[in-house]
Amino acid sequence: MNRKPPAFALIGFATALAGAAFAAANHSSDSAATSGNAILMQATPHDRLFSLTFNGSNGVAVGDGGMVMLSSDGGKNWTREKAPTDLALIDVASNGSRAIAVGQMGLILIRDGNGAWRKVESGTQQRLLQVDVNAHGVAYVTGAFGTLLKSTDGGETWASAAPEWAKIYDGGAGDDAVVRDEPTNWVVRVGDDDSVIIGGEYGQLIRSADGGGTWQTVFKHPSSQGAIAPTIFTMAIRKDGVGYAAGQSGFVATTTDSGLSWQELPAPASSNLFGVDSFADGEVVVVGQRVGMRSKDAGKTWAPIGGLDLNLNWYTAVAHSDQAAAGEVIGVGHSGRVIRLVP
Numbered sequence: 001m002n003r004k005p006p007a008f009a010l011i012g013f014a015t016a017l018a019g020a021a022f023a024a025a026n027h028s029s030d031s032a033a034t035s036g037n038a039i040l041m042q043a044t045p046h047d048r049l050f051s052l053t054f055n056g057s058n059g060v061a062v063g064d065g066g067m068v069m070l071s072s073d074g075g076k077n078w079t080r081e082k083a084p085t086d087l088a089l090i091d092v093a094s095n096g097s098r099a100i101a102v103g104q105m106g107l108i109l110i111r112d113g114n115g116a117w118r119k120v121e122s123g124t125q126q127r128l129l130q131v132d133v134n135a136h137g138v139a140y141v142t143g144a145f146g147t148l149l150k151s152t153d154g155g156e157t158w159a160s161a162a163p164e165w166a167k168i169y170d171g172g173a174g175d176d177a178v179v180r181d182e183p184t185n186w187v188v189r190v191g192d193d194d195s196v197i198i199g200g201e202y203g204q205l206i207r208s209a210d211g212g213g214t215w216q217t218v219f220k221h222p223s224s225q226g227a228i229a230p231t232i233f234t235m236a237i238r239k240d241g242v243g244y245a246a247g248q249s250g251f252v253a254t255t256t257d258s259g260l261s262w263q264e265l266p267a268p269a270s271s272n273l274f275g276v277d278s279f280a281d282g283e284v285v286v287v288g289q290r291v292g293m294r295s296k297d298a299g300k301t302w303a304p305i306g307g308l309d310l311n312l313n314w315y316t317a318v319a320h321s322d323q324a325a326a327g328e329v330i331g332v333g334h335s336g337r338v339i340r341l342v343p
Contacts, residue, residue, distance in 0.1 A: 037307040043336025051091040052317040062089035074323030075330040102128035142185035161212040187235040203229030219262035246273035268293040268302035275317040283327040287315040
């Protein structure tokens with residue numbers, strides 16, 4: 001079975017569409033102005049942004065070749081800087097005082113306030129796919145082929161927290177049984193109570209309330225026999241406990257209890273979804289591979305997002321600052337592009 005994580009598939013997809021992305025950017029400027037959506041910044045057709053996070057009004061986006069974009073005004077304006085690496089930075093998280101970025105070949109960079117990025121040892125060469133850190137400095141990183149790292153000092157030091165995966169992921173029985181001992185997990189969320197939720201392959205989300213000592217399955221996709229469950233690529237849970245997970249083939253699920261339980265929602269599209277964000281008034285935004293959709297009723301129904309090129313190219317993340325108007329999100333993706341999407 002081909003276990004290559006979709007990040008590299010996405011990079012190949014991005015390369016193939018680089019020229020089209022640049023043309024689409026120029027073609028879509030007029031429609032962006034009329035719809036209220038806008039391109040805030042764009043680099044070159046060969047640049048790619050993969051992740052975005054806000055803490056208060058401060059935003060950080062990271063991408064290919066050590067590319068970093070920074071905002072201090074809620075995403076209205078952005079400046080570009082270079083991290084001390086030529087590797088791809090795939091995800092970034094911040095607790096307000098410290099930012100942590102992760103990427104290829106086990107790369108972990110940390111940054112305090114407005115200081116310089118510096119590398120710390122991760123203890124692995126595996127591709128690292130997502131990171132989260134809470135106010136107490138408890139951080140987890142998920143990665144390829146069963147990689148799970150934990151830090152209790154804000155990312156200064158890391159240790160493997162990988163459990164016995166095969167005991168958690170049911171591989172079936174009989175002739176159809178498979179050994180699921182190296183799941184590639186794409187999503188992680190660390191709660192204020194130091195609990196953690198992770199997930200990715202096999203359409204499964206698991207949670208630990210005791211620092212990774214034990215794990216409970218909180219969602220498992222009810223795939224039919226012989227079918228492959230959709231991979232979960234993105235997850236965002238608000239402070240009020242409402243959240244969404246999204247992924248392969250338009251998969252979307254929601255939680256109202258901080259991830260203790262989940263309910264699958266109608267798929268807004270058949271495309272892969274890479275980013276999700278939501279608001280307390282029921283606005284939900286998803287973006288992905290040639291798709292951008294918005295819901296105004298907490299994911300019950302969806303409508304395409306007009307303007308720009310969301311149906312032609314790919315975007316990987318959406319998020320909003322504490323200054324954002326209701327339903328207004330910032331997105332990142334192809335061509336090093338930063339966009340604004342409004343209701």
